[in-house]
Amino acid sequence: ILSGGDPLSLSNARLEELGRLLAGIGHLQRLRLHTRQPVVLPDRVDDGLCGWLAALRWRPVIVLHANHANEIDDEVVRACARLRTAGATLLNQSVLLAGVNDSVETMRALVKGLLRIRVRPYYLYHADPVVGAGHLRTSLWKGMEIMESMIGHITGLAVPRFVMDAPGGGGKIPV
Numbered sequence: 001i002l003s004g005g006d007p008l009s010l011s012n013a014r015l016e017e018l019g020r021l022l023a024g025i026g027h028l029q030r031l032r033l034h035t036r037q038p039v040v041l042p043d044r045v046d047d048g049l050c051g052w053l054a055a056l057r058w059r060p061v062i063v064l065h066a067n068h069a070n071e072i073d074d075e076v077v078r079a080c081a082r083l084r085t086a087g088a089t090l091l092n093q094s095v096l097l098a099g100v101n102d103s104v105e106t107m108r109a110l111v112k113g114l115l116r117i118r119v120r121p122y123y124l125y126h127a128d129p130v131v132g133a134g135h136l137r138t139s140l141w142k143g144m145e146i147m148e149s150m151i152g153h154i155t156g157l158a159v160p161r162f163v164m165d166a167p168g169g170g171g172k173i174p175v
Contacts, residue, residue, distance in 0.1 A: 001032045001033075001034065002018070002031070002032070002033045002034070003032075003033070003034035006034075006035050006036055006037055007033050007034070007035060008033065008035040008037035008038075008044055008049070009037065012046075012048035012049055012052055015049070015052055016052050019031075019052060019055075019056055023056075023057055028058070029058065030058050030059070030060075030061060031056060031058045031060045031061070032060070032061040032062075032063060033060060033061070033062050033063070034063045034065065034093075035062065035063070035064065035065065036064070036065040038062075038064055038076060038079040038080060038083065039064055039065060039066045039071050039076055040071075042075040042076050042078065042079035043075075043079075044079075045079040045082045045083055049086075050082050050083070050085065050086040051086075053083070053086040053087060053088055054086045054087050056087075059087050059088070059089060060086075060087065060088045060089070061088065061089045061091060062083055062088045062089070062090055062091070063091045063092065063093055063122060064080075064090060064091070064092045064093075064119060065092070065093060065094070065095075066092050066094060066110065066114065066119075067094045067095060067097060067100060067101050067110070068100060068101050068106065068110060069106070069109040069110045069112075069113040072110075072113045072114070072117060076117070077117050080117050080118065080119055081117075084118060090118065090119040090120065091119065091120050091121075091122035092114050092119050092120065092121050092122055092160075093122050093123035093124070093125060093160070094107075094110065094121070094123070094124050094125065094160070095124075095125045095127050096124055096125065096126055096127060096138050096142070096143050096146070097127060097136045097138070098135065098136050098137060098138045098142075099136070100136070102138045102142055102146070103146075104145070104146055104149040104150075107124070107146050107149075107150065108149070108150060108153075108154060111150065111154065111158040111159065111160065112154065112158055114158070115155070115157060115158045120157065121158055121159065121160035122160055122161070123160050123161055123162075123163050123172070124143065124146075124147070124160040124161070124162045124163070125163055125164065125165075126138070126140055126143050126162070126163070126164040126175060128164075128165055140164070140175060143162050143175060144162065144175060146162075147159070147162045147175075161174055162174065162175045163175060
């Protein structure tokens with residue numbers, strides 16, 4: 001996984017260098033990149049990036065970070081199409097944010113919009129306690145209510161897994 005910060009903020013040359021280093025790890029079976037760049041800076045999905053992705057020995061998995069259906073515009077649609085053409089599988093993880101996407105209607109619009117552009121909703125995260133961002137956290141109950149409203153009411157392909165990070169680095173826990 002290339003994550004922590006945003007790997008697509010690196011230059012294409014640096015990504016190519018990382019790709020060569022990772023290709024030397026024989027047991028490595030896939031490369032996953034977590035990025036918000038195709039959503040907030042769709043022009044980042046340029047010929048150099050797509051060429052690098054297409055040349056990788058693995059079929060890359062790109063996990064986008066879209067949180068609201070309003071983020072899916074024509075430029076994002078084109079960026080995602082270019083990523084798919086380069087051989088990438090596209091997933092999305094969203095963070096449940098109070099006042100942003102914490103309503104049934106908003107979340108349904110997001111996951112349906114993602115599926116429409118061939119990006120599979122993967123995770124819906126319960127927001128971590130982050131200093132200065134407490135006003136964006138919802139209750140676990142709110143997330144469970146939203147999930148309940150989706151399961152059985154929209155196609156299962158559009159329903160992400162609702163997860164939270166376990167304390168102390170214990171990984172993701174399904175809620």
